């Protein structure tokens with residue numbers, strides 16, 4: 001007998017849970033059906049959301065691509081440490097050993113004055129003129145290759161440059177490609193801007209969805225009143241609107257992904273032509289898996305949240321009262 | 325089941341719809357609220373359904389003081405009451421089945437059970453086979469019965485109806501009243517506001533006569549010898 005009761009009760013729970021999912025699944029589908037029954041209005045709302053999401057999406061994809069380019073140029077981040085004139089080659093080796101101990105240094109190499117002159121001779125083609133020199137005017141130099149680090153490279157290099165400069169016997173520290181340095185700083189500023197922009201546009205999405213849901217609730221006011229009259233709670237009445245917001249956001253995310261893809265496609269031709277002019281080849285990469293997922297889920301979440309805020313506020317105002 | 329204790333209702337426009345009204349309806353009773361237009365019949369039902377709240381006095385339904393019910397408790401409370409409106413208040417953009425199923429969807433009844441109960445409710449009001457019709461494809465009387473099916477599908481212990489036969493022809497009106505009588509026969513408490521005394525005479529049941537927001541001192545209308553003689557509320 002007790003077993004019978006228990007099994008009946010557990011069947012009851014099973015039913016309740018099935019019922020719960022059934023209801024949500026049904027609302028999910030029916031709210032989509034409702035949106036599709038007014039395709040133009042739905043598409044326009046999704047397009048606005050898509051545009052708002054596509055702007056940070058495009059900037060993000062540009063920054064990512066630019067980063068990958070600059071990574072290819074990390075060689076150019078090497079620092080050249082020039083010793084004071086009159087320093088001996090053994091002093092250069094001692095100093096280079098000392099620099100090599102730094103944790104932020106990947107490798108060091110001494111370029112002696114004579115070696116430097118030889119390189120310069122080959123590179124400049126001024127062999128005869130240089131032969132006329134009695135003394136080698138070049139100092140000994142140490143080429144320092146920084147270790148790749150998670151930290152902001154432009155800051156890191158600045159610090160390293162200052163510290164190397166302060167070492168005894170060092171005359172000058174030059175960064176071979178200051179432009180890479182500046183470029184990375186620029187990218188950094190850009191991705192900061194991107195974050196702010198993304199927040200602003202997320203707020204815009206909330207407003208767009210919220211307003212769409214507000215209008216939708218206005219249209220469905222009689223239905224909402226009736227539902228409340230027969231015992232529908234705020235949460236019950238709100239549910240289809242939340243799913244509506246979810247669909248708007250997801251649709252907006254998909255449109256944004258399409259826009260970013262089109263942007264990449266449209267840009268890759270010209271960029272590759274520029275690269276080809278420099279005898280190189282460059283492929284623009286589209287958003288990767290994680291970023292795509294962020295775009296779609298982020299869109300859906302924003303849509304849901306916009307609907308939640310709007311519907312919660314609106315529905316509390318709709319009470320079936322005769323006192324209006 | 326229902327107890328009004330010195331209830332007053334004043335609408336925001338200053339109109340005193342109920343003045344010091346006390347009445348009782350016991351569980352299992354079938355009661356008619358009668359009275360002229362503006363007497364306060366609808367107001368009594370609105371207070372029971374918590375569509376409006378009393379200005380003064382106590383309204384108790386099923387042992388629960390309605391003044392103490394918080395906003396978030398209202399939905400669960402309303403699920404215990406079947407409400408029938410004169411203007412049906414159906415959802416016209418969806419078929420009969422969806423309209424009748426609404427209270428079951430709200431209370432989360434599983435689909436199979438829901439189907440069974442909707443069919444049985446439609447069967448009871450004589451609308452079997454109209455599941456897929458839109459309300460506007462039905463006559464006024466049929467729409468009214470959809471409203472009744474929706475009110476009874478959740479098997480509430482209390483049914484309240486405001487002029488449920490308002491604009492129906494007499495035969496149809498009697499049909500609808502007989503329907504209420506049948507629900508009452510299985511234990512449902514029924515409160516109906518109606519000014520159709522002739523019809524009430526035909527159906528039979530206790531009457532509570534209102535006049536200007538009070539119990540009427542005397543029933544101004546004749547009582548058929550067949551109907552229950554108790555005219556006044558206890």
Ligand SMILES: Nc1ncnc2c1ncn2[C@@H]1O[C@H](COP(=O)(O)OP(=O)(O)OP(=O)(O)O)[C@@H](O)[C@H]1O
Pocket residue numbers: 322323324335336337339340341359360361362363364365366367368519
């Ligand atoms: N929402 C409202 N705002 C202001 N006054 C109202 C409101 N509802 C009803 N009243 C007033 O309260 C009084 C009682 O109205 P109620 O609707 O209860 O009457 P009734 O007995 O149902 O009349 P009828 O038979 O015409 O339906 C009337 O004088 C009416 O004008």
Ligand SMILES: [Mg+2]
Pocket residue numbers: 365366367486517
């Ligand atoms: Mg009325």
